[in-house]
Amino acid sequence: MSTIASNLTTRNSGGNQSTARHELFFFNYFRLGQAAVYIALAFRPGHLAWPTLPDPLLARVMALAYLLVALVMVARTRQALNHPVLVVSAGLVFDVLAAAVALILMHDVRMGVAMMLVVNIATGSLLLPLRLSMFFAAVASLAMLGHTFFDEQPGSGDREMLEYALFGVAYFASASLCYVLGRNIRASEALAEQRGIDLANLSQVNELIIRRMKTGVLLVDEGNRIHQLNESAWMLMGNPSADQRDLGTLAPELSRRLYHWRTAGKLDETATALADGVPEVVPRFSRLAPNDDSHVLIFLDDTSLLSRRAEELTLSSLGRLSASIAHEIRNPLAAIHYSAQLLAESTDMNDTDLRMVEIINNHCSRLNEIIENILQLSRRERSRPETLDLSQWVHHFVAEYRQGNDLGADILRAVAPGEPVAAVADPQHLQQVAWNLVQNALRYGRMPNEPARVMIVARNSDTGTPILEVIDRGPGIPPKVAAQIFEPFFTTHEYGTGLGLYLARQMSEANQAALEYVRVAGGGSCFRISLTPPARTAASAPVAARA
Template sequence: MSSASMARRELYFLNWFRLAQALVYGLLAYGATGSKWLNPDHPAVAQIVAIVAVVYAVIALLRTRAWLTRPVLYTSVAISLDILIAIAAVLAMHNARIGIAMMLMVNLAGAALVLPMRLALFFAAVAALGLLAQVFFATKFNGFDGELLESALFGIVYLAASGMCNILGRQMRASEELAQRRGLDLANLAQVNELIIRRMKTGVLLVDDGNQVHQFNESAWMLLGSPPMNQRDLGTLAPELSRRLFHWRHYDKLDETAIALAEGVPEVVPRFTRLAANDDSNILIFLDDTSLVSRRAEELTLASLGRLSASIAHEIRNPLAAIRYSAQLLAESEDLVDADQRMVEIINNHCSRLNEIIENILQLSRRERSRPETLDLNAWALDFVEEYSESNDLGSDSLRAIVQPTAVEAVIDPQHLQQVIWNLVQNALRYGRMPGEPARVMLISRAASDAGPPLLEVVDRGPGIPTKVAAQIFEPFYTTHEYGTGLGLYLCKQMCDANQAELEYVPVAGGGSCFRITLAPPAQAPVSSDS
């Protein structure tokens, strides 16, 4: 409940009391005229006071919502009128002074719930002084000293009640605000938990003792074959899962073999647990996707293999450097015959090849965190082609950039993109040629569509890649070339994934290959992540 809502509630209660108080004034003014012990001293004045009190109470009750805009100001005005009406009622109906003074204490206490402490004590003091003043100016009184004492005691009670109610009001508002914050925190936490469960890769179902599914997350819905949302009977949704749940409930037997709950969905391993101990009324079912487990195991295996390969590569590098240095010294000798010179060339070539393998393995194990930037792919492609052509002797081969008239912006780590395109271009120049013909490679910058993501493509006009081979080219250590390492395209794929980009192979109609990179546009800039 907000502070405005609490103030509105307190003002409503206070205004309803004012209405009841005004009716009491009316009863005293009009209903007690024949009474000897409660006869008003000034009947006409008492009736006017009662009418004014009723009209004022009705207006205050109807204007409660408007008072919420400035509650302190309106409450101050209202309690001032309450004090004036009460003092006038005491003067007109002197015999009812004690009852009227007691009702005024309720007005002061209610106002203290809304007003600051200083104002609450100020109006309590004003009310006390008003009661004391009416003693001095009353035309009819008995026992002057006794009435003065009564008024003084009421003044003390007013001050005490106002102070206590003000403190209680502040504590009450603080407690309610704290409860409101806790309630909001719990509601937010419940929403977060619901979102987490809904987005979990593991399927989660809640099944009651009638075999009806009460809730399930998105993964469970997909693993069940995307059934209609109104279908809730587990026996109809997944008969095999229902059978396993029955055996687990009644015989405490759990079948942990993988099953496919629908056609075309991955196999899952179901697990069951009770929401409460020894209570079978509600059962949670977890559906573990075996493909995720296999993929995780593969990732762990590759990570371990990468660390092992890096360790071996470091150990090989030192003796390899010694072999290569010795071969270079041997090549400088003037006494080498042609056959020995040929042997030295073979040693140098294989040392270079082995060094390239080691570099790939080390790069696999020490990939750096991506640092994405916004790039204009048109300008970047032109700069890359110029730099590559200056650094490499293309001979009769050709490498050219095809760009768009308008800017094509994307978000990616420039260093990662340089490594990926450099590797793809080298592969295209090496393998993307027809026998006896020069290689023709194009680096194309474009957008998929007007509102589509930016694309960067490396296209050649070579023989292309067979379908069976294309399905495995991004796997680590897979190669069809006798001197290949099988890590180049795998590294390219990993660096693209680290930048929220997608690398894929696309056959070219009429022959040739296209390696397409779909990048993230600036509006969807990825957060830097570990490769």
């Protein structure tokens, strides 16, 4: 019984609970009506001879007891939803008992009592499993047939037994049909509920997609009132307050273009700014339904995003083209460089010729460096971030750099706090970025006729962001030049490629880090990498120091 009850409770949970509540209310109120019928029959006026009551007192006690049970079950209908099988089963037990006693004490109304019990069995089958429904149909049939053995009226046993047998067939038939009906109703409601959930989820997904779109989206009615707008549209319109909904007030130019589009079908595709300090947009209009101007969708295309996408496509195409050209140049360049080296080993060369060979070798090396940067730009690998301790990492980096490069009089030192500075980054990418920045600092970050003084600093910002800085004490970078140093192929040095800082920023962004130039007070330059801190769940994990 407990297993069946739990299964039915699960089956009736969620959307089916509402139907179960309605069925239980109907069942309990019908039982209350049955009790009222028994009360009316048991307390009939004395001058009425029908129905015959062999024991009026017992009949009245039975009717009052059944009325009390019916009232309790009506009052406890809402609480019964937690245990529907148990409550319905208990109610059917009382119904069958009351009917069996009524057949004995009110024999004249036996047909009506048997017919009312059909409704009890059928309604109970809507809520009960099939086995329990058949069980109560069998109990009711046996109760009806068993009454014939106690019937004291002569000559009526065979006729009543046949009548009660037919009622038994009705009990089984109604129980079967109502069980199938209840199962189909629950299946339909479960399907409808699932469809409702799917539609609600789809609506939320669509709303989230529209809200997060880079393109601004507005829904405007025929009265020029804004019904909905996403975050991008809100920002492109100058962050208006929530109570401002009139398009003509918020964006007069956009309202004017919408009016001309609605009346004349003309679309002005020139860029315009809808508010002060926001990017220019190109508006587009679309009806929600054909030939229906009651609601119009307005799309605001941010021209800065379009320009950025065009620039990205251009750089991507340029990178592929440059890589193809670099591959074609590398072989003849290697042959020229090798031939120049062989020529330099000749004993018949004078000083002028040796100088020319040296120039060839220097330019071959420079060209090879450009080719390496271009190839690195085109085949940049995906980052594989790890948790690093920058305090130890900078010391390992400086030691490794000194081993691979002759600093001479130049100074390169690491500055880090005593406690760990945890950050998440790809060690190989971070190594490349720091190597590039240090080389630039040693090459350009020096005062005339003085050695370079470069520091690589690891620290945590005031907000807890891990920071890696490469600082020099050179002349610094003019503001106009600093605004362009991260652009590809921009360089102020005659032997520069213009790709070093661009690659450094690209690798930083691939690691969710930000590379920026900061002018140092008193002279000098600082290239700051703001890295990503480790997640809170991994804060207690040991960090690795990788060079």
